[in-house]
Amino acid sequence: MNENNETKDTKQYIVVKLQNEFYAIDIKYINNIVKMQRITRVPKAQKYFKGVINLRGEIIPVMSLRIRFDLEADEFTNKSRILIIKPDNQGVFGIIVDEVKEVVNISDEEIDKVSYDGNVDEKVQFITGVGRLGDNLVSIMNIVGVITDKDKDKE
Amino acid sequence: MDVSQYLEIFIEETKEHLQVLNEQLLVLEKEPENEDTINEIFRAAHSLKGMAGTMGYKRMQRLTHDMENVFSEIRSNKMKVVPKLVDVLFKGLDALEGYLDAILDSGNEGENDNEDIINDLNQILEEGLNGGAPKKEEAKTEEVKTEAVKTEGAQASACAVATEEKKEVSYELKGLTFAEHENKAIAKAKAEKFNVFQATVYIQDSCILKSARAFLVFKSLEEAGTVIKSEPSTQDIEDEKFDLQFSLAIITKESMEQIQKRILNVSEIAECVIGEVATPEVAVEDNSQQTVTKENVKEENNSQANKPSSQAASKPVVNRSVRVDIEKLDDLMNLVSELIIAKNGLVSINSNKDHKENQSGFNEQIEYIEQITTSLHQSVMKVRMVPIESVVNRFPRLIRDLSKKLDKKMELYMSGEETELDRTVIDEIGDPLMHLLRNAADHGLESNEERVRLGKPETGSIFLNAFQEGNNVVIEVKDDGAGINVEKVRNKAIEKGTITKEQAETMSDSDIIDLLFRPSFSTAEKISDVSGRGVGLDVVKTKIESLGGDIEVETALGQGTSFIIRLPLTLAIIQALMVELGTEKYAIPLGNINTIEDIPKSDIKYVQSRECIHLRGSVIPLVRLCDVLDIEREENEENLTVVIVSKGDKQAGLVVDNLIGQQEIVIKSIGKYINNVKMISGATILGDGEVALILDVNTLV
Numbered sequence: 001m002n003e004n005n006e007t008k009d010t011k012q013y014i015v016v017k018l019q020n021e022f023y024a025i026d027i028k029y030i031n032n033i034v035k036m037q038r039i040t041r042v043p044k045a046q047k048y049f050k051g052v053i054n055l056r057g058e059i060i061p062v063m064s065l066r067i068r069f070d071l072e073a074d075e076f077t078n079k080s081r082i083l084i085i086k087p088d089n090q091g092v093f094g095i096i097v098d099e100v101k102e103v104v105n106i107s108d109e110e111i112d113k114v115s116y117d118g119n120v121d122e123k124v125q126f127i128t129g130v131g132r133l134g135d136n137l138v139s140i141m142n143i144v145g146v147i148t149d150k151d152k153d154k155e
Numbered sequence: 156m157d158v159s160q161y162l163e164i165f166i167e168e169t170k171e172h173l174q175v176l177n178e179q180l181l182v183l184e185k186e187p188e189n190e191d192t193i194n195e196i197f198r199a200a201h202s203l204k205g206m207a208g209t210m211g212y213k214r215m216q217r218l219t220h221d222m223e224n225v226f227s228e229i230r231s232n233k234m235k236v237v238p239k240l241v242d243v244l245f246k247g248l249d250a251l252e253g254y255l256d257a258i259l260d261s262g263n264e265g266e267n268d269n270e271d272i273i274n275d276l277n278q279i280l281e282e283g284l285n286g287g288a289p290k291k292e293e294a295k296t297e298e299v300k301t302e303a304v305k306t307e308g309a310q311a312s313a314c315a316v317a318t319e320e321k322k323e324v325s326y327e328l329k330g331l332t333f334a335e336h337e338n339k340a341i342a343k344a345k346a347e348k349f350n351v352f353q354a355t356v357y358i359q360d361s362c363i364l365k366s367a368r369a370f371l372v373f374k375s376l377e378e379a380g381t382v383i384k385s386e387p388s389t390q391d392i393e394d395e396k397f398d399l400q401f402s403l404a405i406i407t408k409e410s411m412e413q414i415q416k417r418i419l420n421v422s423e424i425a426e427c428v429i430g431e432v433a434t435p436e437v438a439v440e441d442n443s444q445q446t447v448t449k450e451n452v453k454e455e456n457n458s459q460a461n462k463p464s465s466q467a468a469s470k471p472v473v474n475r476s477v478r479v480d481i482e483k484l485d486d487l488m489n490l491v492s493e494l495i496i497a498k499n500g501l502v503s504i505n506s507n508k509d510h511k512e513n514q515s516g517f518n519e520q521i522e523y524i525e526q527i528t529t530s531l532h533q534s535v536m537k538v539r540m541v542p543i544e545s546v547v548n549r550f551p552r553l554i555r556d557l558s559k560k561l562d563k564k565m566e567l568y569m570s571g572e573e574t575e576l577d578r579t580v581i582d583e584i585g586d587p588l589m590h591l592l593r594n595a596a597d598h599g600l601e602s603n604e605e606r607v608r609l610g611k612p613e614t615g616s617i618f619l620n621a622f623q624e625g626n627n628v629v630i631e632v633k634d635d636g637a638g639i640n641v642e643k644v645r646n647k648a649i650e651k652g653t654i655t656k657e658q659a660e661t662m663s664d665s666d667i668i669d670l671l672f673r674p675s676f677s678t679a680e681k682i683s684d685v686s687g688r689g690v691g692l693d694v695v696k697t698k699i700e701s702l703g704g705d706i707e708v709e710t711a712l713g714q715g716t717s718f719i720i721r722l723p724l725t726l727a728i729i730q731a732l733m734v735e736l737g738t739e740k741y742a743i744p745l746g747n748i749n750t751i752e753d754i755p756k757s758d759i760k761y762v763q764s765r766e767c768i769h770l771r772g773s774v775i776p777l778v779r780l781c782d783v784l785d786i787e788r789e790e791n792e793e794n795l796t797v798v799i800v801s802k803g804d805k806q807a808g809l810v811v812d813n814l815i816g817q818q819e820i821v822i823k824s825i826g827k828y829i830n831n832v833k834m835i836s837g838a839t840i841l842g843d844g845e846v847a848l849i850l851d852v853n854t855l856v
Contacts, residue, residue: 040838040846041739043784045829052825052838054846059823059838091826147828 009108013131015138016083016097019071023097024106024131024138025083031092032084033100036076046149050074053082053094060084062094068146069126074098087143095146104138106131111140162262164367165210169255172206175199176248177552180241184555187236197226202364203251209422212264215254221276222247228280243275245556337384337404341432344406349380350431352414353404357426364423366395371421373403379417380407399425404432483538490531497524529819532728540575543621543630546585547572550592550619557596564603564614565596571621576628580702580722584630587695591632591718592617594692599636599716609713611635618717627704628724633717639710641667668708672696703836705853707803731820731839731849732798735813737786740847742820742839747852749799749806751814756793768797768808775799777808778855783834802856809855822849 013024014033032055039051039062048068052059062082066074074080079099086092111129126146127139179196182189204219222244228234250269257265341351358368369392376382385392385403392401407414411429418427500520504513547569554567576584600606600615607613618633641664648654648670654662672692699706704722723729723746731742732751752770759777760767766777777797781788797808820839825848836851 038845040848042825042829042835042848043786044834049829052829052846052848054840054844057840059825059840059846061826061828063828091828093826093828149828149830 010105011108013104013106013138013140014083015101015104015133016081017099017101018065018069018097022101022133022136022138023065023127023141024104024133025085025141025143027103029085029087029143030083031086034082034084034094036080036082036096050096055084055094058092060092060094062096063146065095065097065146085143085147087147090147093147104133106133106138106140161210161367162258165206166255166259168364169203169206169251172199172203173248173251173255174548176203177245177549180244180248181551181555183236184238184241190230193226193230197223197230200226201361205423206364212254212258214268215251215264218247218250218254218269218273221273225276225280234280237279240279242559243272243279245552247272247276340383340406341404349406349408350410351404351406352411352429353384353402353432354414354418354427354429355400355402356418356424357400357428359423359425360399362399362423365397365399366393368421368423369397369401372418372424375417375421376403376405376407376414379409379414380405479538483534486534487531487538490527490534494524494527494531497527532819536577536724536728539578541578541581542572543574543576543581543584543628544572546581546588547619547621550589553589553592554596554617557593561597562603563596563600565600565617566614567592567617567619569619574621574623574628576722577724583698583702584720584722587698587720588619588630588632590691590695592619595632595634595636595716599634601637623724624721627721630720630722631717632720633715635715638712638714638716639668639671639708640712641710644668644670665708668710671708672706700851700853705802728819728821731818733815733818733841733847734780734798734811735815736780736784736811737789739784739786740815740841740845741780741784741811742818742847742849743798743800743809743852744849745817747800747802749801752797752799752808754795754797754808756795759795770799770808773806775806775808777810779810780850780855781810781812783855800852800856802853805856807856809850809852820847820849 012027014027014030015022015024017023034055037053039053041051042049042061045051048063048065050062050064052061054060064074066072074096076096077098080096081100082094082096083100084092084094110133111131113129114125114127125142128142128145129140131138131140176196176199179192179199182192183196186192200219200223204216204223207215207219225234225240225244229236247269250267250272253267253269254264257263257267344351356369356372358365362368373382373385373389373392382403382405385401387397387401391397405414409417411431415427415429418424418429497520500523501517504516504520507513507516550569551567554565557563558565595617596615600617601609601611603613606615616635618631620629620631620633622629645659645662645667648667649656649659653670653673659667672695696706699720699722702722704720707719707721708716709719710716730745732745732748734741734743752768754768758768760769760774762774762776766779767774768777769775777795779788780786795810796812796814797810798814799806799808801807818841822837822839825835825838833854834851835848837849838846839849841847
């Protein structure tokens with residue numbers, strides 16, 4: 001295997017499409033990828049939570065990344081998928097993406113860290129860096145930031 | 156010796172011993188002369204020390220040892236029980252609990268030496284003995300002595316074997332009568348040049364963990380050969396149904412001395428008398444018989460080894476476990492076999508080609524399966540039930556400490572400790588109850604002087620009552636203190652801006668008391684001082700509601716307050732009414748539902764601009780679920796379907812679009828991510844895989 005010869009700080013990412021941007025998610029967080037299915041709405045939930053789905057007997061909350069990232073509302077197509085994410089030490093949740101493109105290797109050297117000015121809590125940022133993938137740029141998604149609810153923590 | 160597999164037993168038993176120590180110390184504090192109590196304490200402390208030592212927890216052993224020294228002096232009437240001593244002893248118990256917690260978490264006892272407690276103990280000991288010899292040294296020599304005695308004892312017993320053997324042999328042979336198949340096994344073994352011995356093992360009479368010691372003996376012997384017989388049976392030995400001695404027979408390659416040594420190596424074994432078994436006069440017969448014997452032997456071994464090994468934890472961190480009555484497990488097993496039969500019934504129907512017959516047979520089988528799953532549910536629930544005692548038995552100690560700390564005289568009366576609750580509820584209910592007890596002791600009861608002035612008995616009473624009521628378990632925390640001064644709460648609430656003056660005037664007393672459960676109230680230091688209530692009550696309420704229960708307050712000024720907690724018996728599976736709202740489906744727990752009514756629109760009245768209906772003498776506010784849950788409402792029908800639900804005395808009518816029917820549903824959590832809407836208590840998966848949300852009626856009423 002070639003990958004074994006590469007430097008240790010290369011990680012595998014799954015690249016997903018959202019509107020016309022590309023995001024990369026560390027493969028270690030990804031539990032499963034399932035097709036769109038019926039989502040049961042939960043009243044009074046945060047706007048970006050579409051509701052819950054039944055995944056083999058487990059109830060899993062599903063988030064719309066588009067709404068979370070302030071993009072246009074979702075249009076579900078045949079290519080829409082729900083990625084089941086398992087962050088470290090936290091429960092499982094799902095995110096809706098427009099399309100799952102591919103699995104890629106990106107080494108840490110190819111990633112430019114995003115710097116934020118001091119008054120923004122890093123925990124709540126959605127991306128940790130921007131990776132170069134050939135001619136394209138992909139944003140490295142910060143799973144913890146996506147799931148951390150800023151407003152909730154303030155309470 | 157690898158002791159990790161006994162860790163679970165150790166933890167269980169240590170907990171039990173600590174509980175005994177706690178309880179008995181409380182008694183001792185009141186009756187310093189009670190000899191039974193002192194003996195009981197001494198025994199518990201002694202075995203605790205022994206167990207800690209066996210498991211290699213040196214610090215724990217040392218602390219218990221010093222505590223035991225004190226008990227020992229008390230027992231021999233050399234010193235008196237003084238309050239200060241009891242305080243230190245309680246501190247020691249807390250420290251032991253600390254060790255135990257550390258062991259639970261990480262598998263070792265931690266680094267805390269608790270030197271101060273040990274010093275205090277020794278100091279008291281010295282004072283008690285009127286400045287006798289410095290205690291520490293004495294303790295040490297004592298330790299050395301006991302060790303010496305131990306080794307001596309071992310030697311002595313070894314010697315004793317020779318002299319006593321003759322006396323004992325006849326006794327032994329009486330004790331061990333072999334069944335025919337056992338005789339055959341012995342004969343076979345002898346023929347194959349194995350040694351067959353029988354031994355009578357005597358356990359020291361100070362030993363408390365008799366069955367554990369016996370187990371160690373068996374364990375050690377299993378390594379050397381096969382134990383083919385024991386008297387009493389292995390089961391009885393496990394259940395500690397034996398006196399201080401037991402006999403066994405073993406087939407082994409090792410010599411008599413080796414076997415004896417193995418047995419004596421187990422601590423707290425006083426003596427072992429061993430002898431050879433004479434070759435029985437049975438011819439070695441066909442092999443089939445032989446295998447049967449072997450299987451028997453194996454079975455015996457298994458049954459003997461099973462219990463401890465199944466409890467053994469691979470990691471030091473111990474799993475949570477429930478002790479289950481074997482009968483309950485048998486019930487479960489029976490039901491499962493029935494389920495399999497029912498499944499086979501379905502399979503055979505499926506293979507049957509005749510469709511008409513199929514239909515009726517199919518329905519029959521479905522009904523059958525329904526019956527079985529219901530019973531299965533009940534049985535599993537029973538297995539999960541634990542008496543509430545395991546939570547409340549630490550409360551007497553809590554009240555004692557509070558009494559000292561607050562300098563108020565009080566007494567805790569408990570009833571219904573045997574009431575059973577689901578294991579998950581038991582685990583969670585401890586803190587809220589403790590909170591309520593603290594509240595009662597701190598704010599509820601008046602000071603000693605105040606009570607005397609009011610003509611009440613000086614000692615305050617706190618009651619903790621538990622009992623079952625229908626499908627609920629009720630736990631009541633009651634005090635005979637001052638009660639809640641509703642007016643003061645009302646004024647404070649207005650002052651704080653929680654409610655307006657106008658609101659305050661229209662609010663009933665019980666509504667005002669409910670304010671105490673508001674989070675904002677709990678943080679308001681002043682209010683808790685004035686009203687005497689409200690510290691963290693919101694936490695209690697949240698916890699209890701998360702368990703699916705609710706809490707109520709009854710109070711009478713000057714006579715006391717009682718908090719009444721209602722908890723559902725079961726958590727995981729409930730009966731629910733499925734309803735339709737727009738295109739969505741929701742479940743309403745059946746336990747909350749009183750009736751379902753068909754109400755013509757013209758019957759809706761308005762009270763304070765809220766929709767109400769008049770039903771059999773009571774006015775019931777309507778809740779439009781569609782509005783509450785942000786569902787688009789299509790209104791064209793003349794009649795409303797209203798589900799009347801209740802919470803305590805309060806009622807409400809939930810307006811739904813359609814009724815689907817009653818169904819047994821499995822409750823699942825919707826996780827922590829979604830900003831929990833209080834109105835939704837969970838979700839369930841319907842037959843077609845769709846998810847339906849469960850409404851929490853308590854927040855809607």
